[in-house]
Amino acid sequence: MKLITEGIRVLGEWGAVLFGIGFLAPLIAQSMDALEIAAPFGLPTIAFGLIVGPTAGVVAKLRGSWV
Template identity: 55%
Template sequence: MAVVLKQVLAWMPFFFGIGFIAPLIAQVMVQWDVPAPFNISRIAFGLIIGGGWGLIANVRGRWA
């Protein structure tokens, strides 16, 4: 159980990116009436940005 928990916590920046940052980006785009590029949905755009940013943070070990 500790090994599973350690693996899940190691991926927390990625989960934060897709679970918090992606919906936040989509909601801000809705609020400001900004269309997503390439004719994709706003949440898909948010998932691309948030997931990518979380993955980069996970690999680097920091957000900035």
Template identity: 45%
Template sequence: MQQALKGIFFVMPLLFGIGFIAPVTAELIVLAGIAPPLALSPLAAGLIFGSLWGGYATIKGSWL
């Protein structure tokens, strides 16, 4: 159980990127009326941004 929790918290930044940053980004894109590049939908753009940033934070151990 403890190991499973450790694993979840280790990848939490990635989960946060997909689960929270992605939809926040999508809503911001819609709110700002910006058209994402490559004809991506706002949610697809949010998912790419959120998973990349969350993945970076998971590997680096910092959001910076």
């Protein structure tokens, strides 16, 4: 049980960053592709997503909330 509680705690604690990498990054990239928006500095959209997604995740983690 302790392991489960610890698992939930860690997942919750780093969930925002994992979400930023695992879901937000490709979502940002594919949204940009669909809307034909180019990433700045000639970056591939997925690279841009991988900068913005996890950064937003870290900010959410520090703030304790996405909203």
